[in-house]
Amino acid sequence: MKKPNIVILGAGYGGIMTTVKLQKSMGVNDANITLVNKNDYHYQTTWLHENAAGTLHHDRTRIPIKDVVNMSKINFVQDTVTAIKPDEKKVKLENSELSYDILVIGLGFEAATFGIPGLIENAFTIGDINSSRLIREHIEYNFAMYHNEKEKNQARLNIVVGGGGFTGIEFVGELANRIPELCKEYDIDKSLVRIINVEGAPTVLPGFDPQLVEYAMNSLESRGVEFVTGAMLKDCKPDSIVYEKDGKQVEVPTLTTVWAAGVRANSIVEKSGIETNRGKVEVRNDMRAPGYDDIFVIGDCALIMNPENGRPYPPTAQIAIQESYTVAHNVKALAEGHELEGFEAKILGTVASLGHTDAIGVVLNDRKLFGWKATVMKKVIDNRYLLKLGGLGLLLKKGKFNIFY
Amino acid sequence: MKKPNIVILGAGYGGIMTTVKLQKSMGVNDANITLVNKNDYHYQTTWLHENAAGTLHHDRTRIPIKDVVNMSKINFVQDTVTAIKPDEKKVKLENSELSYDILVIGLGFEAATFGIPGLIENAFTIGDINSSRLIREHIEYNFAMYHNEKEKNQARLNIVVGGGGFTGIEFVGELANRIPELCKEYDIDKSLVRIINVEGAPTVLPGFDPQLVEYAMNSLESRGVEFVTGAMLKDCKPDSIVYEKDGKQVEVPTLTTVWAAGVRANSIVEKSGIETNRGKVEVRNDMRAPGYDDIFVIGDCALIMNPENGRPYPPTAQIAIQESYTVAHNVKALAEGHELEGFEAKILGTVASLGHTDAIGVVLNDRKLFGWKATVMKKVIDNRYLLKLGGLGLLLKKGKFNIFY
Incomplete structure (x- = not known):
């Protein structure tokens, strides 16, 4: 083989590792x-809910x-992938085109809205x-507006989070920490603010x-977080959401709906012609796409079945990072x-944070953790990744060390 | 006289002093x-442009x-004045009514929009x-939105300030300091941001x-501040402003128009039936309203002619504070x-700041000041007021001491 062109698409957990x-x-x-x-930076997707809060x-x-x-050593191209042409061994970018001999697809996720009306237009992700x-800015802006209107608008102070999975729960946990600060900043009575988590399943954090x-x-x-479980989001309007629970429809006035109830693989993968299963590529055991010996798929674009329970592994950073070892080797x-x-x-x-001061988790052999031990565990996991990615220098720069906060 | 009811309306510079x-x-x-x-706090109106930036x-x-x-010693009522009835010696508040024997009106200013279409609906003050x-939040929000839209909207990065008087100039000065920080925060190229000051007179800071x-x-x-002088604002739309200069109309796309080109006395004063001159009460030499021996008017609601030039004194904190000595005595x-x-x-x-690091001013006997000396002078003036209002404790808490910043 001549000196091969190896092209890696996406600098998420899988791609950058x-x-x-x-x-x-x-x-x-x-x-x-x-x-x-797309950007000249990598980001830790699992920390984004803290930025949002x-x-x-x-x-x-x-x-x-x-x-x-x-x-x-690496040729870095800052551009957005618009299409993958596996039969031509080409990738189209917004501003150019690349040829590859070996391709790694790590293009991550996009929000799945399940056709709920208004979600794309009116909800944040x-x-x-x-x-x-x-x-973050949107919530602050609404708090700032509150005292600038003659008619007080409760919709500015209601925050609805759709989805009680990992992201949804971790986000409301951070909001619960943040709201008292915001109320102080904008002279708002804390008891007026509502954080409402709406989840379709009978319980939040299904599987835990x-x-x-x-x-x-x-x-x-x-x-102060309110939970509405067993409720399906029916409509997301500019100034309210409608959910259905026990056959009844309830409308909640809100200008801030955050949709955290579903992700799907980047749709570029499905459009490429590579065989997909619900949008993802069910990779072979060596992480290659079916039918293409020169294409690896990693992270949220890849589907791998857990042989223990016959269900796909969840799209987590942990799995993406583990996959990167195999993909890089292969x-x-x-x-x-x-x-x-x-x-x-x-x-x-698996550890889910509940704001800065609390967390729950399950570690090796189903040992349960909660409270400060789980908080520490979460930070240990985050810090280990930084060490793997960029060594001690990066860990010291971006790590989370204040274990009691 | 029986033990009199003295009622002071407004806790601005004049009222609180x-x-x-x-x-x-x-x-x-x-x-x-x-x-x-209205609020349980007094604020320094002359610092608000810094909060806004x-x-x-x-x-x-x-x-x-x-x-x-x-x-x-003082009975404090947190409420909003809705009407003054001088002939009944009563003041109507939103939630109650007060009788007075002696009244001090210090209700401050409101924006004067000179009938420019759209200004009330679409401009900030x-x-x-x-x-x-x-x-502050609105500007941040628009910067945050900028990279969240496929079509980049320049109107989010254009900030138009109507009025090149004291407030307008001091505000664009602070903005000039703030924008580089905001650009860093939201990954925006600094050269894309425009700060445009539109002034009707042939020059900014008329009278200086x-x-x-x-x-x-x-x-x-x-x-980076752009000046458009000799230009009249013609229309303020939700996403642009139109000004006319040299007979030509120019439209500037912007979501942020800040109107700093005119204030008038609180309109409650005019509606009270007390004789007014362009909305203000031309007080007698002892600061009392014409026709009412029991009503004093102070600050921006009062009009006093400068005998030296036959023009009214400008509505400044300095004058309001000086008036308070006479009013309290009387x-x-x-x-x-x-x-x-x-x-x-x-x-x-008089000193006008040009951001944190620069200023211009005129002190006693027309001595001109600029640069860091004027900056220091400005802080000395602000600190003197705090000392007068609340003594050393307040000065230490709220004063501005970092003279080189």
Whole structure:
């Protein structure tokens, strides 16, 4: 094989870790490696809810790509992918076109709105740095407006979060911490503000241990979060949402609906012609797409079944990072004509934060954690990733060390 | 005279200083003194443009009334004045009604829009704490939105300030300091942002020495402020403004128009039936309203001619504070049957800031100041007021001491 063009699309958890691994294992004489990303920074998707609530500045969440990628070894292209042409071995970008010999697709997720009317137009999503800091500003703006109108508009103080999954719960947890500060800033009576979490399932955090779920709900309710479970969002209007529960429709006035109830793979993947299953590529054991020996798929665009329960692994940072080890190994093996290895997930644990001061989690062997121990565990997980991605320097710069806050 | 009811309307510069003076000179057995104010705080109107630009937090600008007024000596009513009935000696509030024997009207200003279409609906004003922090949030919100739209909307980054008087110039000065920070916060190219000052007169800061005006314009232009002088605002639309200059109409797309080109006295005064001149009460030499021996008018509601040039004194904090000495003296004198004194203005100087780092001013005997000396002078003036109002404690809490910032 001639010196191959390796193109990596997306600098999310999977893409950036694959790049960092490859820049260590392959030299400039072994391959031309190109990383394509919309922004000149990587961000920790799992921290975005804190940026959206305003409890953590977004500059803590994002990492300039040049800080972790060696620009003399990797060709970095800041551009947006518009289409993948697997049969032509080409990728179309907004401003140019790339040819590849080996492609890694790590284009992440987009919001899935399940056809609920008005959601695309009127709801916010915690999707990236831009959309998250907009939520922070939007909430502040409405609080600032409140005392500037003769008729007080309660819709400015009601915040509805659609979805009681990971993101939804972690977001309302941060909001519960943030609201008292905002009320002080804008002279608003705290008791007027409502944080309402609407979830379709009979319980929030489906899949989590019921004891931990109860702990989480108690913790959040004691800080003013209201839960409406078993309720389906029916309509998202500019100044209200409508949900249905027990056959009855309820309308809640709000100017702030945050949709955190579903993600799907980037739709570019489905449009590429690569075989997909509900929008994702069910990859082979070596992380390659079916039918294309030169295309790897990683992170939220990839679907891998958990052999233990026959259901897909959830689209988490943990899985994406683990996949990057296999993908980086296999890209090099493919380029050099060696044998590819299979991917095996190891779920080390799952921790959901409930604001800065509380959390719940399950670690190895189903051990349950809650309270400050879980808070510490969450930070340990985040810090380990930074260490893997950029070494001690990055950890010190962006890590979370104040374990009691 | 029986123990008189003295009612002071408004806790602006004039009202609060009159109250503070009276609580020292009159005891609880001499008079019932009532202060009425919409908020439970006084604020420094001359600092609001900094809150609006986001360069100073509004909590620095406002002072809780209980921190300077002795609540065991003064009856404080937090309410909004809706009408004054001078012939019935009554004041109507939103939630109650007060009778007075002696009244002090210090109800301040409201924006004068000169009938320009759309201004009331679409422009912001630097009127109080609420409206000022809303401007800060509005600008931030538009910067946050900028990268969340496919079609970049330049109107989000254009800030138009109507009026090149004191407030307008001081505001664009602060904006010039603030914009680089905001651009960093929201990843916006600084060169895209426009700050446009539109003034009807042939020059900004009319009445100021031409040499100082030129200094000010150069200082601000070098920091990116654009001036359009000799231009009349014709229309303020939700997403643009139209001005006319040299017979031609120009439309500037903007979502942020701040109207700083005119104030008038609170319209409650005109509606009260007291004789007014362009909305203000041309007070007698002892600060009493014509025709009413029991009503004093102070601050922006009062009109006093400068005998030197036959024109009214400008509505400044300096004049209002000086008036409060005469009003406080005369209220006591009237209650006790002594002779009233006449008011005499002493203009000690005028300083206009051009952001944190620059200023221009004229002090005693027409001495011109600019640069850091004027900056220091401005802070000295502000600090002197705090000392007068609340003593050393207040000065230390709210004063401006960092003279080189």
